[in-house]
Amino acid sequence: MELVTLGGLKLDGADFVRVKPLLLLTYVALEGTRDRRHLAELFWPDAADPLNSLAAALKQLRRYAPGAVESNSARVSSAVGCDATTFLRAVEAGDQERALKLYQGPFLSSIYLPGWSAELEEWVYGTREFLAGRARNALVRSGEQVAANGRFEEAAKYGEAAYTLPGAPELEPEELTRVYTLLTAGDSPHLPRLRKDAQGYGIKFSFSHEAAREQLRRPLGGPSSGTPSQRLPTRGTSFIGRDIELAEIANQLEKPDCSLLTLTGPGGVGKSRLALRVAHDLSERYLDGVYFVPLEALGHASLVPSSIAGILGLSLQGSEDPFIQVTRYVGDKAMLLVLDNYEHLLESVTIVAQLLHVCPNLKLLVTSREHLNLEEEWVMPLEGLAVPTENLPPAEASYHDAVKLFAGRAKRARLSFELTLEELPHAVRICRQVRGLPLGIELAAAWVKMLSCQEIAQEIEHTTDFLTSTRRNVSERHKSIRAVFEGSWRLLTPKEQGLLRKLSVFSGGFKREAATEVAGATIPLL
Known part of the structure; x- marks a missing residue:
């Protein structure tokens, strides 16, 4: 017997089609x-006796698929093979042909299953995206292999299949470049659409048909000169909004x-x-390069x-x-360094001033929850994305950056999601509830897999602890709104923390005079 999970769900070699027991086996x-208890609570979270429901499912499997x-x-394990496992082994072995033959469709x-737990649904969708991502990589690798032999x-065709693969997450920026190279070399009709997708990440492709072919003729993994933009990290989601800030920063x-x-x-x-x-x-613009230096993990300046x-x-x-x-x-190189997340290193901020003093053509762009308080410093405070005002016509509301971000991230969470006129007022309400904060919007949008926009807004109104992420590649400090608050709280001095506790009596903001009268706040402390 073998589980077939790529393109559907069935157990080959057994006449058994009950979905939940087969999903349990998968x-x-x-x-x-x-x-056993973990499985019971995962698959039957609302049952009166989850362990009893698990026992009934195991009994069905033993009866209709003996030996599976x-x-x-205490424990439950599978005794049958699974096509998804075989597929992953083929990918890891570099056997692209076998892997693609096994991948018959989305996991x-x-x-x-109506009523399945949030954790189980997250597992299904996460595994689906993971396997589709590996299949897409196999397609791209196969395309690069045949291109190396001149079959552009x-x-x-491999690139087009990778680009349109059902069940796969959005292309990462590095994958966009590889797929674009394949499509350019073969004059694919999908090129205009792919260029538009790339623009969402701030990527502008300029290499020609012949340059793409020349690149693909090189052995895989061969040396490449690299452009300044290739020295910079990328993000797995598109960039939305901030046009005014981008222009102001560039001008400054x-x-x-x-x-x-x-x-x-x-x-x-x-900020990052x-x-x-x-x-x-x-x-x-910078002859000697632009470099992004992440500082989050550093313990000392x-x-x-x-x-x-x-x-x-x-x-x-x-x-x-x-x-x-x-x-x-x-030295005197014309260079831009981005120093990201400096707020926890402020005790030794003079390093920044010394760097600028010794390197006359160096420009520094720093992100920090607090300003550095240096003589050379210019400060640009960032606030949330623009949120529609009350009673704005729906057609205009949907063009605000906060709403566009919500719609885009919701689409990633559930491909069938569309921001309809019925859902729009609730999406606007969500954006207002989190004050246009991009992280809050993204955390809220992820819930469209299970809840309507109205239900998400209701949950946020009840508690912001609802806004959490289970994604594995999200940093701990950005996994929830509470984690963000706690990180900022730790950066405050004991005096600042004490003042903030006193100021918590205010709701919706306060004036300086009121803060002084109620909490004894001084201007420097504020």
């Missing part, structure tokens, strides 16, 4: 042996007297995403020079101070 086949499942009083396509039209950095610009704002407002988009947009050196590709030598080696390398 889960343990892919995830391995699991605890193994269990004892558990058309399977839905055939390569473009052009000014000779602005060598340090800090983007400030609360966690989740989009905006700074990265600026870096991509300006990558051709003394490590900043080493981090910059690593991003610049500079190998530090001997015991000489890393700061001296970095400044010697940068």
Whole structure:
């Protein structure tokens, strides 16, 4: 017997079609042996006796598919093969042909169980996207292999299949580039649509038909010169809005007297995403490059020079101070460095001033929840995205950045999602509830898999703890609105924390005079 899960759900070799027991068998086949109580609560969260419901499902499997499942009083495991597991082994072995033959369609396509738990639904959709992503990579690799032999039209067919693969998540920026190269080499009619998708990530393709073919003729994994934009990290979601801020930042950095610009704002407002988009947009303006230096993981500002050196590709030598080696390398180069997440390193912020003093043509774009308080600093505070005002006509409301972000992220969470006139007022309400905060909007939009926009708005009104993410590649500090608040709270001094506790009596903001009278707040502390 073997489970067939790619393109549907059935158990070959057995005359058994009950969906929930087969889904249970699929889960343990892919995830391995699991605890009975965990499975019971995962599959029957609303049952009066979940363990009893699990026992009934196991009994059905033993009766109609004998030998398919193994269990004892504590654990449950699968005793049958699964096409998804075989597919993954083929991918890992580099056997693209076998992998693509096994991939007959999206994982558990058309399977839905009314009343299943949020965790189980998340697992199904997450696994579907993961497997489709691996299939897409196999298609791209296959296309690159045939293109290396000069079969560009055939390569473009693989690229088109990868681009339109059902069940797959949005193309990552790096995948966009690879697929675009295949389609360009084979003159695919899908090119205009792919260019439009790429623009959403701030990527502008300019290489020609012949350049694409030349690139594909090189052995896979061969050396590449790389462009400034390729030295920058990418994000797995498109960038929406902030046109005014992008223009203002670009104009400010052009000014000779602005060598340090800090983007400030609360966690989740989009400082890092905006700074990265600026870096991509300006990558051709700086002769010696634009570099993005993530600082979130650093424990002390003394490590900043080493981090910059690593991003610049500079190998530090001997015991000489890393700061001296970095400044010697940068020298009078015309360069833009983006220092991302500086707020926890402010005790040694003089490193930034010293860097600017020694390197006259260096520009720094910094993101921080607090400004650096340096003489050289220009500050641009960021707020939430534009939210529609009350009673704005629906046609106009849908064009606001906050609403466009919600609609775009909701579409990623559920491909069938459309922001209808019926849903629009509730989407606007959600955007207002989170004050246009991009992180809050994205966390809310992820729930359209299970809830209507009206239900999401109602849940947010009840508690913002509802706004959490289960995605594996989201940093811990951005997994929930509460995590953002707690991260900002830890950055406050004891005096600032005490003041904020006193100010919590206000609702909807307050004036400075009232803060002084009620909480004894001074201007510097505010």
